Amino acid sequence: MKDVVITFLCMAILLYFLLGGADFGAGIIELFTSTKNRSKTRKTMYQAIGPVWEANHMWLIIAIVILFVGFPFIYTTMSVYLHIPLAIMLIGIIARGTAFVFRHYDAVKDDMQWLYNRIFRYSSFVTALFLGIIAGSLISGHIDPLATDFYTAYISGWLNWFSVAVGFFTVALCGFLAAIYLIGETNEYHDKRRFIKKAEFMNVAAVVFGAMVFIAAQRDKIPLIDWVFKSTVGLSAIILASLSLVLLWYLLIKGKTKVLRILAGFQVTMILLAISYAHFPNFIRLKSGNAVSLLETAGPEKTIYSLGLALLLGSVLILPFLGYLFYKFQKKEE
Amino acid sequence: MDDFIAARSQMALSLGFHIIFSCIGMVMPFFMAVSHYKWLKTNDEVYKNLTKAWSKGVAIFFATGAVSGTMLSFELGLLWPKFMDHAGPIFGMPFSLEGTAFFIEAIALGFFLYGWNKLNKWFHWFTGMVVGVSGLASGILVVAANAWMNSPAGFDFVNGKYLNIDPIQAMFNRAWFSQALHMCLAAFTATGFAVAGVHALMILRNRNAAFHLKAFKIAAVFACIAALLQPLSGDISAKDVAKRQPAKLAAMEALYQTEKPAPLLIGGIVNEKDKTVKGAIKIPGALSFLAHGDFKAEVKGLDQIPENEHPPVAVTHYAFQIMVGIGTLLLLVSLTYFFILFKKKPLTEKRWLLKLFVFAIPLGYIALEAGWVVTEVGRQPWIIYGIMRTKDAVTPMPGIAYSFYIFSAIYVSLSIIVTFLLYRQIKMVPVLYNKPETK
Numbered sequence: 001m002k003d004v005v006i007t008f009l010c011m012a013i014l015l016y017f018l019l020g021g022a023d024f025g026a027g028i029i030e031l032f033t034s035t036k037n038r039s040k041t042r043k044t045m046y047q048a049i050g051p052v053w054e055a056n057h058m059w060l061i062i063a064i065v066i067l068f069v070g071f072p073f074i075y076t077t078m079s080v081y082l083h084i085p086l087a088i089m090l091i092g093i094i095a096r097g098t099a100f101v102f103r104h105y106d107a108v109k110d111d112m113q114w115l116y117n118r119i120f121r122y123s124s125f126v127t128a129l130f131l132g133i134i135a136g137s138l139i140s141g142h143i144d145p146l147a148t149d150f151y152t153a154y155i156s157g158w159l160n161w162f163s164v165a166v167g168f169f170t171v172a173l174c175g176f177l178a179a180i181y182l183i184g185e186t187n188e189y190h191d192k193r194r195f196i197k198k199a200e201f202m203n204v205a206a207v208v209f210g211a212m213v214f215i216a217a218q219r220d221k222i223p224l225i226d227w228v229f230k231s232t233v234g235l236s237a238i239i240l241a242s243l244s245l246v247l248l249w250y251l252l253i254k255g256k257t258k259v260l261r262i263l264a265g266f267q268v269t270m271i272l273l274a275i276s277y278a279h280f281p282n283f284i285r286l287k288s289g290n291a292v293s294l295l296e297t298a299g300p301e302k303t304i305y306s307l308g309l310a311l312l313l314g315s316v317l318i319l320p321f322l323g324y325l326f327y328k329f330q331k332k333e334e
Numbered sequence: 335m336d337d338f339i340a341a342r343s344q345m346a347l348s349l350g351f352h353i354i355f356s357c358i359g360m361v362m363p364f365f366m367a368v369s370h371y372k373w374l375k376t377n378d379e380v381y382k383n384l385t386k387a388w389s390k391g392v393a394i395f396f397a398t399g400a401v402s403g404t405m406l407s408f409e410l411g412l413l414w415p416k417f418m419d420h421a422g423p424i425f426g427m428p429f430s431l432e433g434t435a436f437f438i439e440a441i442a443l444g445f446f447l448y449g450w451n452k453l454n455k456w457f458h459w460f461t462g463m464v465v466g467v468s469g470l471a472s473g474i475l476v477v478a479a480n481a482w483m484n485s486p487a488g489f490d491f492v493n494g495k496y497l498n499i500d501p502i503q504a505m506f507n508r509a510w511f512s513q514a515l516h517m518c519l520a521a522f523t524a525t526g527f528a529v530a531g532v533h534a535l536m537i538l539r540n541r542n543a544a545f546h547l548k549a550f551k552i553a554a555v556f557a558c559i560a561a562l563l564q565p566l567s568g569d570i571s572a573k574d575v576a577k578r579q580p581a582k583l584a585a586m587e588a589l590y591q592t593e594k595p596a597p598l599l600i601g602g603i604v605n606e607k608d609k610t611v612k613g614a615i616k617i618p619g620a621l622s623f624l625a626h627g628d629f630k631a632e633v634k635g636l637d638q639i640p641e642n643e644h645p646p647v648a649v650t651h652y653a654f655q656i657m658v659g660i661g662t663l664l665l666l667v668s669l670t671y672f673f674i675l676f677k678k679k680p681l682t683e684k685r686w687l688l689k690l691f692v693f694a695i696p697l698g699y700i701a702l703e704a705g706w707v708v709t710e711v712g713r714q715p716w717i718i719y720g721i722m723r724t725k726d727a728v729t730p731m732p733g734i735a736y737s738f739y740i741f742s743a744i745y746v747s748l749s750i751i752v753t754f755l756l757y758r759q760i761k762m763v764p765v766l767y768n769k770p771e772t773k
Contacts, residue, residue: 054396054400054443061407064408069429079415098401104393105390105759300423300499302501307426317438329444
């Protein structure tokens, strides 16, 4: 059952990166859209993510529940030593989640819209940035439970070159995912061109920040290159991601939308796989050189068993219903 | 501000905030379902407009409740890591099921809000019901997890270690049923009275009376039935608490000395230093009856409980008084309402009754928050009753006070914005749903 639970955990994290990430990306795209096109972008975006908005964010809840029920030591280690970035990410989640709904459901459309929009854009950016910082911190090896001073214990664990670079890389990936998703949600030629431009821009940004991640890793003495290039799985994942990049640009220029989505999702999945496979099942790398492993810190057998059962039962109920939601509200090609 | 106090305050604030939104998210879908059903059956446009108007309110509340709930699932660890380290695997079962229920609720809400004219009309109605049922299930499951903190079960506590963990037994602990029942009825009472009151106000102001009267009737019936049932559930809870948590019961009633028979205290000023209560009305034997079903039974006072295990008496006692006082008042309002309905008198002529409902808008929520204060403060100094103390669970990170200030500012601004949005929604009813039958 441990395997089932870990599979669900990985799936929930991946889906949150892809679906929640695309939601964050929508705000990020809006941030980088010229003022005259913003209201159009907003409209397309609302039609695209409105119906699936709440569902996309449930993956985070699923991941966090799996962690605190099944792997309490990992959950509490993160909570204590990454308290500050988690709190900032949560503020971002609260701000953007409410601003998104408020701006749509405010019965009077007036100057308040200006405020909602600002909050939504900036908090989308901040949330994605800190989600990335947290992910980077888990593998950066800067978290130090033995620390005695405030800075080492609660700040340097996440405020380091590597984590921050991963943060910006995540922002670019989210923007990229959103742009690709939105291309397929509009039938209007100029809109499509605009989103394609955005996707290209974000893709270049992702490549640039991706390079920064490697440079930061060198600087912080993190063996990222070894993880990615010395393991077969890491290497093949990165090769597949690079190959799909070429295909993706070809399709972007051609304007093929549905295949693009799958390809973009595939690409991000490969990147996550390349980075995380080398130290799986370790979840947190500590400064001492030790690691916190999913397999070793799993809760008692009965807990894992009932958690796995609950997840299996849940997915039987959730997945078909969710699939139908996505199917029903997808944009029909005209 | 002390870090421990800051952590407790932040938790209390987050829960207090989340509870209101989640209750609305739990209850409103049922009101919508009734109105939606009537629209489908009668083709009366007013019902369709009402369903749509309510659904906008639900969307606002659900989004706010969802993010504040996400916040809470992290906050448990951010503030109480040592508690979660041990408790997570034991009381996690209801949370993992709640994750499913909440997910289904979010999907169903997507269908419901965006499904007008896109789905089969009965499937559309059904998705609205799914929102309500899964919301209610979520509420019950979360309360079951809280009940475990009051009535720990499903493990053996040996030499400071948590052994033989059984999550199913933990979920079905002895307090889950009484607490969940009390909470569900409270959610219906509080939300029902708040919604009915707002519509009553609009009827009194003569704005779109046909629209608001239909809304009022649906909400009022739910509210009044729940308010009538609540004392019964309260009785189950009282007897349960008397058995399991005598310290909490003693604090609720500020019973410093063990008495046989024990009187019920109404009101009164608690002096925690002298351990006395001044100016309370005493009903002889009534507490014995409420706690044990026998007017002559002995009720354990705080004198039988070690001093370092006493909960804060004054806060618990006052909160309990507020809850019971308001509960009684709402019971009387409900009886009056049913009497008027029974007599078949037109509601619009009974302006005093409508005014009573307007007065009751915040009361249900005040009682509900007071009830949670009783549960949570009454459990102190324990986070897991009799097993782990709250102060031993708090995070080692210093500076929680700043976190508390920041989150207080966020919750206060959110409350202001949500109130403002609701005010605008209601103000715009004539514009958004103007139909010939309204004046």
